[in-house]
Amino acid sequence: MELSRQQIGTIMYYEFRNKLSATKCHQKMCGSLGINTVSNDEVKVWFRKFKAGNFDIEDEPRSGRPIEVDCEQLKQIIAQDRNVSTRTIALELDVYQKTIVKALKRIDVTFKFNRWVLRN
Numbered sequence: 001m002e003l004s005r006q007q008i009g010t011i012m013y014y015e016f017r018n019k020l021s022a023t024k025c026h027q028k029m030c031g032s033l034g035i036n037t038v039s040n041d042e043v044k045v046w047f048r049k050f051k052a053g054n055f056d057i058e059d060e061p062r063s064g065r066p067i068e069v070d071c072e073q074l075k076q077i078i079a080q081d082r083n084v085s086t087r088t089i090a091l092e093l094d095v096y097q098k099t100i101v102k103a104l105k106r107i108d109v110t111f112k113f114n115r116w117v118l119r120n
Contacts, residue, residue, distance in 0.1 A: 008038055009057030012046045022047040069095050069103045082115040 003011075008029075015025040026043040070093075077089055086104070090097040104110070108119045
């Protein structure tokens, strides 16, 4: 079962309010939710945040390029030019080239015979 960051944060906040240490919280979460649910360092970061009085479990907005791309916009760009490179698309959408490559895999588009084509 995949938990969202908000759900994981809520669990850690609950354990923090019950005076559990970060290490004990990590052990408890790994025991009940799976070993790869959260790292010990991540639990410590959340606990430091809670101790500082910040109880917001939503992610803080980050600077930098977005890690997601609008798939419809990506399809339109490819429909206009079947030979466009991933680098050109990345520059146009202001995202990383790797983000474009991952998005193309998600929408089942591959580069064959020097042009973008839908997979069958």
